[in-house]
Amino acid sequence: MSESRRTVDARGQACPQPVILTRKALAEGGFDLLEVLVDDASSRENVVRFAGYASCVVEGVAEEGAVSRILIRPAPAAPAVVPGRVFAAPAPAPVRVPAVPAAAGTTVLITAAGIGAGDEQLGALLMRGFLYTLTEAEEAPARIILMNGGVRLAVAGSDALVNLVRLAERGVEILACGTCLEFYQLKEALAVGRVTNMYEIAGLLLQGRTISI
Amino acid sequence: MTGLLATFRTSHEALRAEQTLKGGGLAVELIPVPRQIRSDCGFCLLLEAPGAALEAERLERLRACGGQDVWRVTVIPSPTSSRKEKRYERIP
Numbered sequence: 001m002s003e004s005r006r007t008v009d010a011r012g013q014a015c016p017q018p019v020i021l022t023r024k025a026l027a028e029g030g031f032d033l034l035e036v037l038v039d040d041a042s043s044r045e046n047v048v049r050f051a052g053y054a055s056c057v058v059e060g061v062a063e064e065g066a067v068s069r070i071l072i073r074p075a076p077a078a079p080a081v082v083p084g085r086v087f088a089a090p091a092p093a094p095v096r097v098p099a100v101p102a103a104a105g106t107t108v109l110i111t112a113a114g115i116g117a118g119d120e121q122l123g124a125l126l127m128r129g130f131l132y133t134l135t136e137a138e139e140a141p142a143r144i145i146l147m148n149g150g151v152r153l154a155v156a157g158s159d160a161l162v163n164l165v166r167l168a169e170r171g172v173e174i175l176a177c178g179t180c181l182e183f184y185q186l187k188e189a190l191a192v193g194r195v196t197n198m199y200e201i202a203g204l205l206l207q208g209r210t211i212s213i
Numbered sequence: 214m215t216g217l218l219a220t221f222r223t224s225h226e227a228l229r230a231e232q233t234l235k236g237g238g239l240a241v242e243l244i245p246v247p248r249q250i251r252s253d254c255g256f257c258l259l260l261e262a263p264g265a266a267l268e269a270e271r272l273e274r275l276r277a278c279g280g281q282d283v284w285r286v287t288v289i290p291s292p293t294s295s296r297k298e299k300r301y302e303r304i305p
Contacts, residue, residue: 121228122224125224125228125243125256128243128244129243129244129245129255129256132242132244132245133245136296138296159243162242
């Protein structure tokens with residue numbers, strides 16, 4: 001028997017739409033294999049990551065020009081066959097809300113390029129000082145999430161970049177909001193860390209300790 | 214690593230000195246003043262200065278752009294942690 005397949009065409013869709021469409025399709029179920037088409041590198045990464053969080057298996061990612069074809073096998077449902085009994089087709093397995101595993105450690109959330117309201121130059125100076133101090137701290141945070149104007153810190157030409165790179169070298173994960181990078185047209189300029197989405201950000205903020213700057 | 218650290222009277226002076234020195238091709242870093250040092254302003258400039266000749270030249274440049282006190286910085290491995298410690302010695 002051939003496998004049933006459903007295709008989600010998320011080409012041309014902005015973040016986080018591809019993840020939302022993938023999530024919706026997985027929640028509806030009724031197929032053996034889900035094929036998601038995206039035409040953007042960060043959408044591809046976000047969909048693959050989401051599939052992992054939802055306990056699905058990513059069977060492959062095929063690149064066809066600018067388009068990525070992601071094959072996702074949904075998480076197995078409860079035992080479908082019990083000897084001696086015939087079951088109707090199992091109800092689609094509920095997709096788990098993406099819990100982010102291993103979110104131990106402190107998360108630092110930075111939502112602006114400077115610290116606090118007031119003079120912009122002072123705010124930027126304080127931010128540089130703060131990030132430098134983190135590089136010197138005995139215990140580094142597990143991750144830094146950059147949102148809104150905060151993504152400007154991680155792009156080429158930023159004064160704070162050198163310290164974010166040092167933190168990354170120390171094992172601190174630097175996560176930049178994809179929507180924000182796209183909004184400011186800085187996607188190509190991201191110089192440290194990786195692009196993330198609201199699902200991952202919300203998951204991380206809801207677990208463990210978060211310090212908001 | 215050995216380097217030089219200069220304090221300034223105000224953060225505006227520190228920022229201005231950073232621009233001047235960077236404009237002159239020096240790789241300087243604006244950082245919070247370390248706990249071991251007292252200064253009127255919370256930020257200072259740090260730059261690498263290996264060797265006596267470079268140190269003398271950079272010391273002069275730091276002073277020329279408003280450096281208040283200048284300290285020689287030596288990085289030493291910490292006996293108690295994996296982090297490196299810095300030793301600060303004030304240059305009269």
